[in-house]
Amino acid sequence: MKRGQIVPALLLMLLALLAVYIARNSYWIEVTEDTPPKGEALRNPFYVMQRFTENLGARTEWRRGLVALPPTDSVIVLSGWHWNLLPRRQEALKQWVQDGGRLIADGSLIAGDDDLKTWAGITRADIHPSNSSIENKTSTLRTLVGGKPCRKATVTMGHANDEAAPQTFMVCTLDTSNYFVTEQPPAWAVTDDWGTYAARVAIGRGSFTLISGAPFQFLAAFDGDHARLFVAAAQLRKGDRVYFISDNEFDSLLLLMWRYGAPVIVLALALVALALWRGSARFGPLAATPDTARRSLGEQIRGTGWFTVRHGGGSALRAATVRALFETARRRIVSFDTLPADARVNALAKASEIDVNTLAEAINFSGPRRPGDLRDTIALLETARRRILNRSGPPGRP
Numbered sequence: 001m002k003r004g005q006i007v008p009a010l011l012l013m014l015l016a017l018l019a020v021y022i023a024r025n026s027y028w029i030e031v032t033e034d035t036p037p038k039g040e041a042l043r044n045p046f047y048v049m050q051r052f053t054e055n056l057g058a059r060t061e062w063r064r065g066l067v068a069l070p071p072t073d074s075v076i077v078l079s080g081w082h083w084n085l086l087p088r089r090q091e092a093l094k095q096w097v098q099d100g101g102r103l104i105a106d107g108s109l110i111a112g113d114d115d116l117k118t119w120a121g122i123t124r125a126d127i128h129p130s131n132s133s134i135e136n137k138t139s140t141l142r143t144l145v146g147g148k149p150c151r152k153a154t155v156t157m158g159h160a161n162d163e164a165a166p167q168t169f170m171v172c173t174l175d176t177s178n179y180f181v182t183e184q185p186p187a188w189a190v191t192d193d194w195g196t197y198a199a200r201v202a203i204g205r206g207s208f209t210l211i212s213g214a215p216f217q218f219l220a221a222f223d224g225d226h227a228r229l230f231v232a233a234a235q236l237r238k239g240d241r242v243y244f245i246s247d248n249e250f251d252s253l254l255l256l257m258w259r260y261g262a263p264v265i266v267l268a269l270a271l272v273a274l275a276l277w278r279g280s281a282r283f284g285p286l287a288a289t290p291d292t293a294r295r296s297l298g299e300q301i302r303g304t305g306w307f308t309v310r311h312g313g314g315s316a317l318r319a320a321t322v323r324a325l326f327e328t329a330r331r332r333i334v335s336f337d338t339l340p341a342d343a344r345v346n347a348l349a350k351a352s353e354i355d356v357n358t359l360a361e362a363i364n365f366s367g368p369r370r371p372g373d374l375r376d377t378i379a380l381l382e383t384a385r386r387r388i389l390n391r392s393g394p395p396g397r398p
Contacts (some may be wrong), residue, residue: 035152037218045079046244048221049230055221056231057238063245064226069093072100072206074241080248081105083112094119098204104233107178107213108248120201120208121183150224153190155232167232171197172223174213190229198233209233316372318365321378323386325363332388351391352384359384 007317041047069092070076076096083105106202117123150172151154151291179195190198198367200209206327211233215226234242258265308317325348329336333347345363351357362380365373 020069021274022030022208040304045217045218045246046077048219049071049216049227050242050244052221052227053230053236053242056236058236058242060242062245063243065247066093066245070101070241070243072096073375074243075102075104076237077216077234077242077244078103078105078246079244080108080110080246082110082247085110085227085247090115090245093201097208100205102235103176104209104211106211107174109210110247120203120210122138122201122208122210123181123182123183125195151192153192156189156191157187169229170224170369171213171215171229173215173220173226174198174211178212180210186392188232190226199230200233207235214368226293234247287388314378318374318378318381321381321385325388328385328389331389348384348388352387354380354384354387 016046032129036042039045040096044050044062046060046062053060054063066089074079076093078318093103101198113124134310150170151174152175153169153171155169171190174190174197179197180199181196182189182199182201184201186196186199187202188200188209189196190211198209198211200207201207211229214220215223216230220225223231234240236242241251258346326336329348329351333351334345336344345360346356348354348363352359358380362377365377
């Protein structure tokens with residue numbers, strides 16, 4: 001082996017020894033971790049039971065409150081329900097059961113004990129067994145299922161001629177400190193040595209079932225035989241419609257307002273937006289400023305004239321008219337600048353064919369005495385200037 005190959009060979013041997021050591025001193029195991037619920041399973045307490053029921057061929061729906069009663073051939077499961085909150089709703093549920101509906105209520109039913117006793121003949125009672133009595137009830141099985149204490153319960157039917165073996169359930173979340181007492185033998189019941197924890201009574205063409213505890217919510221549906229218990233309690237058949245309803249789970253006030261009054265909300269927002277728009281500050285004038293660059297020459301002359309009349313009584317305007325008259329006379333009358341003042345006036349009167357006294361008064365105008373004096377004076381001077389300007393050239397000039 002060449003000297004340059006020794007180092008790579010040693011590195012390969014070390015890597016092989018390391019791999020053998022890891023392989024002999026390590027092992028692989030699978031660890032299952034429960035992930036917390038998320039999405040619909042986090043919001044809906046009946047999500048698990050709904051998926052289970054749908055897999056059995058039924059249709060399910062979760063409602064936050066009872067807006068309208070479903071058909072009487074369906075099943076209603078009440079949880080966290082306040083029985084006496086709305087008397088009209090209570091009477092509607094009773095009539096729905098009378099017409100053939102199957103109603104199930106769990107142990108979270110609030111109030112209504114007296115009414116349930118009168119209507120369904122079911123009474124809820126408390127039990128507090130002593131230690132000695134617990135030891136005597138040896139037929140009650142207690143075991144741990146998934147780390148939770150569970151007990152074995154037996155299903156009893158109301159008809160005594162049933163020779164089939166009684167059905168049993170392993171229940172884990174029933175309230176073992178409460179049991180039910182019925183005035184008449186129930187059509188279906190779940191009991192153990194302590195008492196009855198679920199009972200169904202026939203009412204009219206329908207039935208009412210009351211269950212202790214809340215075995216059908218969230219992950220409790222996986223405990224024991226709660227899924228089988230639900231099927232038996234609901235008398236579930238393929239094609240049934242099951243409605244899970246709870247008073248504890250309700251929509252927010254804003255969502256309810258939008259659901260039942262969306263047109264009113266939209267109209268109110270539109271009116272508010274219109275009011276804000278009309279009352280808001282504007283960033284410019286209501287109308288565009290006219291373009292001063294397009295002002296006509298006549299408007300400019302009239303404006304300047306009105307300005308000179310208002311300031312100084314029009315003396316500047318009259319003086320300018322006299323200067324314009326004299327400038328024209330210098331070009332049209334020979335030796336006009338060398339003539340005396342009286343001779344100038346006579347020459348101007350002769351050239352313009354205007355009375356000499358009238359023209360002299362206009363040239364020597366001392367101020368208006370009446371509203372129209374200034375206008376007449378300027379008009380006379382301008383007439384004389386135009387007549388002299390329109391004459392032919394002065395004698396001796398081309």
